[in-house]
Amino acid sequence: MPRVPTYDTAQIQQQPTRPIQLQGVAPDNTSIGQGLQGLARGAQMLMDKEREKADTARLMDADNQLTKWQQQAMYAENGGVYTRKGQNALDVTNQTLDQFEKAQEDIAKSLTSDQQRARYAQIVNSRRNSLSNDLNRYEYGERQNYYGQVEKAQLETSMQGAALEYRDPTKVDGHRQKMGAVLDSRAQRLGLSPEAAEAEKLKFNSSLNSDVLQRHANDDPYAAQKLLKQYEGAMTADDLVRVGGMIENKVDRLQQKAEMAQLRNEAKAERTLGKINAQISSGIPATDEMWKQWGSQVRGTPAQAEFNELIKQEVDTQKILRLPIDQQITAINAKTAKLQTEGGTVTDATNLNRLSRAVDASAKMMSDSPVDYFQQRLGGDVTPIDLNSPDLGAVLTDRVSAIQGMQQKFGSTVAMKPLLPQEAKQISAQLAEMSPEQQSQLFATLHSAMGDDKAYSGAMQQIAPDSPIRALTGLLAGKQRSMITNTNWFRPDDVVTSGDVAKTMALGESILNKSKTEKGADGKGASFPLPKQADFQLELNKQLGNVFAGQPQSYQLAAQAVKSYYTGAAAEKGNVSGEVDRSLLRQAIKASVGEVVDFNGGETLAPWGMPGHTFRDVATERLVGTMKAQGMSEADIATADALTLRQYKDGIYYVMQGQQFKYGTDGKPLMVNINEDAQ
Template sequence: MARVPTFDTAQVQQQPTRATELRGVAPDNSGIEQGLRSFQRGAEILVAKEREKADTALLMDADNQLTQWQQKAMYDENGGVYTRKGKNALDVTNQTLEQFDQTQAEIAKNLTNDAQRARYAQIVSSRRNSLSNDLNRYEYNERQNYYGEVEKGQLETSMQGAALDYQDPAKVQAYRAKADAVLASRAERLGLSPEAAEAEKLKFNSSLNSDVLQRHANDDPYTAQKLLKQYEGSMTADDLVRVGGMIENKVDRLQQKAEMAQLRAEARAERTLGKISAQISSGIPATDEMWKQWGSQVRGTPAQAEFNELVKQEVDTQKILRLPIDQQIAAINAKTAKLQTEGGTIADATNLNRLSRAVDASAKMMTESPIDYYQQRLGGDVAPVDLNSPDLGAVLTDRVSAIQGMQQKFGTTVAMKPLLPQEAKQISAQLAEMSPEQQSQLFATLHSAIGDDKAYSGAMQQIAPDSPIRALTGLLAGKQRSMVTNTNWFKPDDVVTSGDVAKTMALGESILNKSKTEKGADGKGASFPLPKQADFQLQLNKQLGNVFAGQPQSYQLAAQAVKSYYTGAAAERGNVSGEVDSGLLREAIKASVGEVVDFNGGKTLAPWGMPGHTFRDIASQRLVGTMKAQGMSDADIATADALTLRQYKDGIYYVMQGQQFKYGTDGKPLMVNVNEDAQ
């Protein structure tokens, strides 16, 4: 067993520590130094990358500014390059590049180092080259367009000048030479081949020569014919054919005119005879000046003898036309009978035919426009109608008196129509532009000014020949009567005047049949809610149908009048139900055409404004009185209670026996007038 040594604690002592000494060996710091150097290089790289990013961003901003300027400079609507055309585009390249240089230099001031400036210079150089190419190309095209416009203007003024100075050969040649010089310059500019240049020159000169020849042809076709031979070498085949044909036609017409003048010197005289014949047939007497002119046109020709006969025919015609119409007809019949029994020449037959046409034309004018007849045929003075003149009443009264005088002389053929056709047309046009209130006022003005119901009725027929409802409203406006439309138990009856009814009907008519002006004012417009036509017609037939039995046209007019009033009244009262209002329909019938009355078991209409009971009393008295005046027997008169009445017009009735007319002792249908002024 090994022995473990033992130590005496007294022998063990702590020795002092000595520093370690390293002799001849330095500390090893290589790893640290390498790390530091690596870190420094990384930082430098990072700084360089950030600097590059900053440079790139600044360059991109500079490029963007340059791009924005270029887009505005090229495309701006107010002065951009591409808005400059023709002459205005000249030197646009230099001007724009100068602006480009100034702009890029201003942008470059924001660059901060040489690297940025170097890269920016490359961008500017590339951009400037591209811009220069675009500008040069655009300016070249516009320059060519400008040259073309200038050349075109030169050619046009040369052609116009030659046409204006066509009578001066020297000036025409100067314009032609000027155009040739322009065409030569144009051919050189465009690089045209000699053949193409010559073709263009021929085409222009051909057009110029054509214009000059046409101007000459209008003055003197013979001169144009001579010039054509001089110009034919400098004109195209098409122009030669066209202009040559035109000149030949004019020459032919001149020759034909000369031949006609030689062969038929009386041609104008023949035409004059036709004018005279037409004048005589119209019935309008020719003036002394017209006869003087016609005489000079036939003098010295074979037509002179016929002219003398026509003078006699005119005298005979005017003499007959001054007779009453029945005597005019009698004269025509006598001449016709004489010609048929005794015979005569073709001239006699022609004269009679001409006289007959004159009488017919005269009668037609008396019926349609008696004031025209008074003015044109009788030489009467007619003052114009001015609705705003204080003399309106005097003017219309004079016309009524003139017509009444004509009626005394010519008979009932002369209609009581106091307006000239153009005046009636003008008033009708004014009515179409007026509101119902204004229409009623105009009708009242006319009625007051005319002062005669028959003349006023005739004027209404003239003003509204194609609008019976408008004519009816005019007549109602002039009646100056009132009627009870509804009787009430506990309040006053509903009373309306004829003027009120006229305004309501006019309002309804304006809703049902808008004028062009009204349609234009509201477009298609919202339609007023009316009852369905079938429903309205059914209810109307129930209340009014039997009144107009056998009178479909009268019923149609009455139906229109009733509907106009119904529509106007519904609009005034705000009735927008669209359903038939039976009470309003009864009122519309009574207000527009009169009260429906049962007379001896048959329905008829009382005169407007006359109550039914009054009508029955007056009608019974007038019927018996008329039968007695006819000299009918007591047996006939005893049947009066079985006779019915059918309206002929307001207040005048046919007497009916069942469905047949009752005839008087004179052989004519018996008629009864229940108007108050008929007693």
């Protein structure tokens, strides 16, 4: 095939068309001539269109290259115009426009015709103007930011310098002038109005003056107070109020200190008097060394006179505190009556108030922690207990003897509580981690070591003040008694000791109220099958409800004890039916709180371990004996078989006449003690 020639349209030059004329020949106006002319014009138009397309394509490519360059120059993450901030953005316009010119010139080299270059020049001019506007706007903003940063740093340096060199007025003034020059330049740069410029200068000067004044106030509030008057015209109202108030507070504090020094000559003597007041109010006598030290701290000051008065007050307080409680109260009442009737000074009232607090604190310590009282206020020696020591019995016996001596001196306010508070807390924590068997052994150790039921009972109250069942368990463990829980015809009766009961009750309590250790051991999932609470409560009410009529709190405690024993006994017997066992419930009542006895038609509880028939005989005898001892008439004594008993505590009963208390000749409710030691 013949090769079709190709042409570069960019090389084709358009020539003006004109009619072809032959010299001496007339124009050909025939249809053939006209057709040839039309064909020539069509070919020319086709070439013009192709050339236009080629020009457009080259211009689009050039524009695309220029756009890519501009995007890279402006937005590139590493070195793009918009990543340059503050000082780094200065002169970015000229630098970028220079780069633009170089880039557009390199791109223009790809153009092949004057027409392409002419049209490209228009694109470049438009792009240059737009880019220049963007660059100028961005550079201006960053330039302003940079100026602002420099100005801010200058202002901060000036204020910091003034604060650091606050003791030198000349240097402070130099920093102030430098700051003023910066603010003037800033106002001119931002075009601030004179009013706005003056307001900004006042704000910064006020801040600088505030810093200087605060530094002076820490050194010498009086000097700061004088300087404030010099600065007040160059400070805002807010700063004047804030700094002025701070300075005034410091000045007031110094004045108060001076006044106190004038009254006491020194604050140390005042604090000493406060310590002495607190010591006397506590009721704890100060040591000789303490009085010696206090005396040296007030000697030669106006506080010496009050110190001497406090010595007399301490002597008076300790003298009263050595009296029995009733005599202490009588002495307080006498002093109060005298003050109210005869009048007195504020000091007299203060002394009486302090004495009253000392008596109250003393009585509370006697009741809550008598061993602490013995040690702290009576100067007694107290040896710490060690449950594993062979000397445990001797240590506790000494404490019991000390408390008994205090009871003889101060009366019944002194409680028989032989443990120190920290010891009771420690033993209580140990019990929470022990098994029922270990708890029973610990209780037996304590009871044996104390050798005194009242002391043991008091210790149980200290060890388990918030766990009445644990306290009751401890008391039972220490009774060292036995009881018949069931009478059998053809085999020996069922006999349990108080220790057995305590152990069973502790087992039940551990099932009902597991410790953290026990919960962790069984994964918190295991539980013992117990009767439904409603069924258990119903049966318990039938067997025990009448005994505690009118005594809901006592009944609640008894119910807890019975349930603990019932649960423990059921676990020991392997009773997992989940149904109420009436026989076991009767045994639980008898073992935990005592046998339910009908006395003269009213139900009550016999002392723990005492059989019902024995109780009736002893109670009748003690009731008649008590009525005779009260000096009641024979007619009253004849009604003894109609009187019932309501338990007050184990072995001690109120005498009831129907639903009312029976009163003795002394005007108090008549009470009967069935315990053996009451004979």
